[in-house]
Amino acid sequence: MPVCKEDLSPGSELDIIFVTGDAYVDHPSFGTALLARILENQGYRVGIIAQPDWRSTRDFTRLGRPRLAFFVTAGNMDSMVANYTVAGKPRKDDAYSPGGLGGRRPDRATLVYCTRIREAFKQTDIVIGGIEASLRRFAHYDYWSNSLRRSMLIDSKADLLVYGMAERSVVEIARQLSAGRRAGELQHIPGTLWRCRAEDAQSIQVIADTWPSLIQDDAAGLPEARLLPRKIQNLPGWEDLKDPRLGKNHYSQSFLAQHRNTDALNADILTEAYGPWLVVQNPPALPLSASEFDALYTLPFTRTFHPDYLEAGGVPAIEEVRFSLVSSRGCFGGCSFCALTFHQGRRIQARSGDSLVREAELLTRLPGFKGYIHDVGGPTANFRRPACEKQRRVGVCKDRQCLHPRLCNQLVVDHQDYLGVLRRLRSLEGIKKVFIRSGIRFDYLLGDSNGEFLTELCAHHVSGKLKVAPEHISPRALAAMGKPRPEVFQQFAHAFKNTNQRLGKNQFMVPYFISSHPGTTLADALELALYFRDQGGTPEQVQDFYPTPGTLATCMYYTGIDPRTGREIYVSRSYQEKAMQRALLQFRDPKNHGKVRQALETLGRTDLIGQGKQCLVPGAFKSPPGKPGADQKRHQNPKSRHRSSENRRNTPGGRGRSNHRTSK
Structure with missing residues (x-):
């Protein structure tokens, strides 16, 4: 099991230390646990510092200096969403903290953690990732301050940023660090952002030209995929984005370019200038094959929270996933308000039915299981395959959506594989009911000329609502x-x-x-x-x-x-x-x-x-009579109405979790 806080014996040295804004829950639905188990399986000695007290360096030094690097994440949720409502009010709870109590993570947790690590270990490499860093990898609008902020790679002073689903990336990073390279030198790893001086930009062209050879080993499980060199797109730079007259137009153009380049098979290399520096985004990591996805769920998770949290009543977030099955990742739904395509991508990756059955059998043996599987799904439950055959070969379309404004004529609507999985699960001994709660995309369902799925959904998989x-x-x-x-x-x-x-x-x-x-x-x-x-x-x-x-x-x-x-x-x-x-x-x-x-x-x-x-x-x-001036002022800085609360919140009695949800 990965080492947590004081579990480390004197004189031992860890290869990698994760710092996370979540309490430690050893379950595959928690990113830190999943990546730590993967690295442990590769032979690395891994430690985890969960929810450190960020007001000093004390907690950050508990496990000593890692041999290779610190990996830093705010946790499963963006720390600002976790800490504040849309109206700017501090939240009272946090499902990812012991006892569900808030105040255990700071605002902009990734930045704060990196600052403390640099204070304690000035020359140690820092790699940042997780949802907070992934969605802030380029210049971005920050609602809480009503302003633009720079790439988190720049503001955190980290050496490397990992975006998206990081299984492939972290293993390659660890391998390169073990070979003696520094994180700031790694320029070729898919799913990462790195920086260089503008005068060194020729290295970007070398990566673009040699990209097929760089990823050919990872593409072994995708024999139909076409691996091609990539173009380089220069996004509007920081000075352009801040221009008072045209900055918003530049920002819109920049975001569209980012939105069009989220697929591992056809994304270009993107750059963003900050004075003499360039932030460079490599194309996303290739999707996992079914066998690789399955292998993640064979790792020896304890599937519960760390025993340190028993006295506080545990970690509430585990209850949502304890008796649920993740069957897929990615979403081609294309909802404007959802960040999934920016983080997981539009291409669906699915586990095999055999893997899901094995995990279901494991659930029946866990303490507290009463015969009910609470969910079998992913971002959208009834997506179990890529939207069309073209996606398998060349990736998703850059300028067309699969479902909007209407179903694409190339879309393959097929629920048979999902139905087969559900039938196998509900036939297992010890399982009374298998529910679907992660959301059904109803326009996709209606595109299935065979009404079999809707009938079985209503007959077996709806818990009343x-x-x-x-x-x-x-x-x-x-x-x-x-x-x-x-x-x-x-x-x-x-x-x-x-x-x-x-x-x-x-x-x-x-x-x-x-x-x-x-x-x-x-x-x-x-x-x-x-x-x-x-x-x-x-x-x-x-x-x-x-x-x-x-x-x-x-x-x-x-x-x-x-x-x-x-x-x-x-x-x-x-x-x-x-x-x-x-x-x-x-x-x-x-x-x-x-x-x-x-x-x-x-x-x-x-x-x-x-x-x-x-x-x-x-x-x-x-x-x-309304007072639009006052309303607008309150809106522009939602935290300004709660400054005294904000100051009080930066203590262990602060605030917590969001209802923020994804698209279905």
């Missing part, structure tokens, strides 16, 4: 979100209802919705409210749009431009309007009536205020 994510009902809003047209969701809702009636089951859908997404106006929010009025019910799940790095929607939010078209797009920025949009989506809640009336007056729809069946809220209301 099925979570789906239509997100909105306005065509304008859905186009900005990259989601299917409203009639597609209505068609699925009708099919789901009819299937359950035919099976004699009383099951329901729980739809997710987003308010204030770029491209969504107050009138669009009203359109959705009227849909709820006419259909009945109130949405249980409404989430305010949260601008986080790495998403197309955040680029829209910052620039007011849709990078896909180059056209201006409406963005709701004031706190007042965002509150009205959310209130409209839950207009039946009495505490929202004031804001709903205010929204209806703003839209000139006072006919919807009153006692009639067509009305959204009762009575009459005269909203007070």
